[in-house]
Amino acid sequence: MNAEEEGRVAAGQFRREHRLGTQPLGDLVALIEQVTGFDVAVLDVGPDEHGLTMRDPKGGAVFIGVARTRKPMRQRSTLAHELGHVRFEDWIDSQAGDWAARRFEEIRADAFARHLLVPKEGLLDFLGDRGALSVADLSAVVQRFVVSPSIAAIALHDxxxxxxxxxxxxxxxxxxQLAFRFGWIDHYRALQADSQHSRAPQRLLTRAITAYAEGVLSVQAVANLRGIPAEDAKAELDEAGMTPAERPIAWSAADDLPDVDVDLSSLDELLNALDPDGDPANGTAKDDG
Structure with missing residues (x-):
């Protein structure tokens, strides 16, 4: 199979394995974390950064990161693209290798993302047997499947x-352009607002909040993890009823302390070796001036 076909088949298998059907996928960050167990984060990085995938070669833990952005459709396709790399185990040393040789893996990951986000069966169910399509139909596909016009157009052609x-x-x-023209600009602005927020991996944040409730982690640490001011994090934690537990200091009574046997014989020998003026008995005086 070529890269396009491998990506299509793998996307279909992923949907079947996780009982996702052919309907549009919702929150991809939460979905990937829930069905795969991978850690996913939305990061505050440079404007030219889109996504990355890392894997611990020893423990096998996988981390997927995408940039926060004002382009929600791009963020979703990037997430799906990175998931494709994980699916195909495209673990490549970033410091070595020919980038041109990776072209096959990139095309395959693109195909996986497109077919995952817009499965052909789901598109057929949505549009049915209608004849010639208009730009309004394109807009409807873009809005329903939350993908870019480019991905939607390729899917419609396929x-x-x-x-x-x-x-x-x-x-x-x-x-x-489509959102303004066909009246769903408010929906698009809501998608933009969501894609611009940084997000910590859910499992990591869960552990952090648990540690905060147990009184062993500061509110500042929770705020740093979420990328928000400490005051905001504290207000949200208070609203959720998360109050750090009091951890009293347990003092031991003197009678409970263990006996300590101290051998002072070496100190006695050293003192006996000194003359009455405090100089070594056989030493040579030094000029400290």
Whole structure:
């Protein structure tokens, strides 16, 4: 199979394994964490950074990170793309290798992401047997599956709804253009607001909040993990009823302390070796001036 076919098959297998059906996927961060057990974070990084995947070669733990951004559709496709790399175990040393040689893996991960986000069966269920499509139909697909016009256009072409020329034309459209034109700009702004927030891995945050409640972790540490001011973190924790437990200091009574046997014989020998003036008996005086 070529890269496109491998990506399509793997995406279908992933949906079947996790009983995801053919419907649009919701919160991808939560979904990936829940069905795979991987840690996923939305990070505050540079504008040119999209996503990364790391794996502990010894323990096998996997971490997926994506950048927070004002482009929610890109963030979702990046998450799905990185999941594709994990699915195919594309563990490559970033310090070595020919980037051109990785072209196959990148195409395959792109295909996995596209078919995961817009499965052909789900698209057919949504559009049915309608004839010629309009830009309004493209907009509906973009909004329903929460993908970019480019991904939607490719999926529509693969499903036989549009020809190559229309695919290329629609791939040049932007999500804000469609959202404004077809009245779902408020929905898009809500998606933008969500994709701009940093998010800590849920399991890590759970452990941190548990430690805070037990009185062994500061509110500042929880705030740093979430990327918010300490005052905001404290207010939210208080509202949720999370109060640090009092941890009293247990003092021991003197009678409970163990007996200590101290051998002072070496000290006695040293003192006996000194003359009455405090100089070594056989030593040579030094000028400290």
């Amino acid at each position: 499903a036989g709804y549009i020809d190559v020329a229309l695919k290329r034309e629609w791939m040049n459209l932007s999500t804000p």
